[in-house]
Amino acid sequence: MDAIDLRAAGTALRDSAPLVHCLTNTVVQTITANALLAIGAAPAMVDDPAEAGEFAAVASAVLVNVGTVQQRTAEAMRLAARTAGEVGTPWVLDPVAVGGLTFRTELAADLVELRPTVVRGNASEVLALAGAGKGGRGVESTDSPEAALETAQELARRTGGVVAVSGPVDVVTDGERVVRVGGGSPLLTRTTGAGCALGGIVAAYAATTGDPLTAVVAAHAHVALAAEAAAGLAAGPGTFAALWLDALDAVDGDALARADVRSA
Template sequence: MDATALRAAGTALRDSAPLVHCLTNTVVQTITANALLAIGAAPAMVDEPAEAGEFAAVASAVLVNLGTVHQRTAEAMRLAARAAGESGRPWVLDPVAVGGLTFRTELAADLVQLRPTVVRGNASEVLALAGTGNGGRGVESTDSPEAALEAAQELARRTLGIVAVSGPVDVVTDGERVVRVGGGSPLLTRTTGAGCALGGVVAAYLATAGDLMTATVAAHAHVALAAEAAAARAAGPGTFAALWLDALDAVDGDALAAADVRAS
């Protein structure tokens, strides 16, 4: 992955302040909004079906996160995803806890047919979405990103987009190319909503970086770099959460250019 492209992606994000439409779960709305503000984006949480499609068509990018989905928000998600596709807006699908629960698994399958720009999830979620696994333990993965690589590549080819698998080393693929993003901290997994916030960060980068693969890798590197910086000063998960937001604000294009990113 070209360091110059990663630097440019970081600069473009700060310069453009994209508006990110977040249809996300009730547990993580605040941290997702704060993370987006910290990286220089503008969040909006519009999940009323009567407004969701209309807003998705004018937002810079859309996040669809299935964490606490119910009938009303499922309708809003379908409308927003369809409107994003029709208006050429990039959108991210975060298939939280798919595989183990029928309603969200069927919804995720419907949304995949609308071709998300990026699917971002843990290994068990990606395996379940690709039809080769049964999901993890709730929101926790019971599989590794490397175990999900083949399924991620197949899913990326099916959607004509990008699939990103989160873990100790994140794996990002467009179906052919594979990029691994290292760094981060285990404290991310002990902070409510950090993974869901990553979906919003990916959406923000998609809105401003020209290449979808570069945008997705830059988003993962941004979050990982901030986690490393926060973990170095944190006394535990409580202080880490606040320090992580500060660190998200501090990451710039030069930091992204030096991130632990490896293409294969």
Template sequence: MSDSQHPVRPADPSPVPVELAETAAVMLSEVRDRSPLVHSVTNNVVTGFTANVLLALGAAPAMVDIVGEAGLFAGAADGLLVNLGTPAVEQRDAMREAAAGANEAGTPWVLDPVAIGVLPIRTALAAELVAARPTAVRGNASEILALAGAGAGGRGVDASDDAESARPAALELARRFGAVIAVSGPEDLITDGSAVVRVANGHELLTRVTGGGCALGSVIAAFLGVRGDRSVLEAVVSAHVAYEVAAERALEFASGPGTFAAHFLDALAAVSPDEVRAAARIRFEEVAA
């Protein structure tokens, strides 16, 4: 037993893996029971899949990406995703409005800085939005590196760096903006700046379905919507674990990416809390401040 297992912030005791697995199982049940309203302002490639993921999970999806309604709706929702994949002019203003509405109402929100780095409009927008203090940020390593100003960005939505390469950038961002940062990869890296949690669930096929990463952003918003007095870190980790255990469950019925997508939705609806608890593969690391 080293000191690092005794968190320095007693008000927010760092969970250990077995407790995180239990929390993921319980939060999945709560999402199904409470059906949080998740507002997604997201890119035009993944809208349908994202809504289907939320419906399968038991959450209530809505996508209101127009100026004059996005902010109002963000205030009424239980969670919000802002995803920068196809940020048309009107949607950019709706994103700003949604983030402001969420902040005003206390709605937790997630920023997904898709493909930032080289592309100038979304890169500037991501810098602006992260300064508005999202509850969590989810991206691949390239995007997290670019958000921290440390990388050149990806060439699309696939990562060209593994999650571990973005560990310092993620820690720095978490501390600077008070957000939980989630870096997707074969092993995801999730940090609140004082602990790093790694989730090794999921499967490569999830990267062969468009929206496999983007929809996770909305699922994080759903879990944040039923967070209660759990930490943001626990909610974000729980979302990853439930989502990715469902992906593993879908594998046994899939013969390729097309049938996988259908069975993944089935699995999101059917995976049991017990399965999530038993299948969770989580590593926990306390980090010196």
């Protein structure tokens, strides 16, 4: 991955201030909104079926996260994803805990058929979404990103988009190219909503970066760099969460160009 591309992605995001339409779970709305504000984007939490499709048509990008999905929000997610596809708005699917519960698994399967620009999840979620696994332990993965790589590539070719698998080293693929993003901190896994906030950050980068693979890599690198900076100052997960938001704000294009990013 060319460092210049990542620098340009970071600059484009700050210059554009994309409006990210978040249909996300109730546990993570605040941290997702704050993370988007910290990177220079504008969040909106519009999840009523009466408005979701209409708002998706004017947003810069859409995030669909099925973490605490209900019948009402499932309808809104379908409407928003369908509208995003029709008008060319990039959208991200975060299949939280898919595989273990029937309702969300069936919803996620329907959403995949609407061809998300990006699928972002942990290894167990990606395997389950592709029909190659039964999911993890709730929101926790029981598989490694490398174990899910082949399935992720197949899923990316099926959707025509990008699939990102989070883990100690994140794996990102568009079905042909494979990029690994290192860094980060174990404290991310002890911060409620950090992974879900990453989905919103991916959407923001997808709105402002022409190549979806570059966008997703830049988002993952942004989160990893901020986590490293925050972990160096934090006393534990409580202080880490606040310091991580500060560090997200501090990451710029030059920092992204120095990220631990490796192309296969």
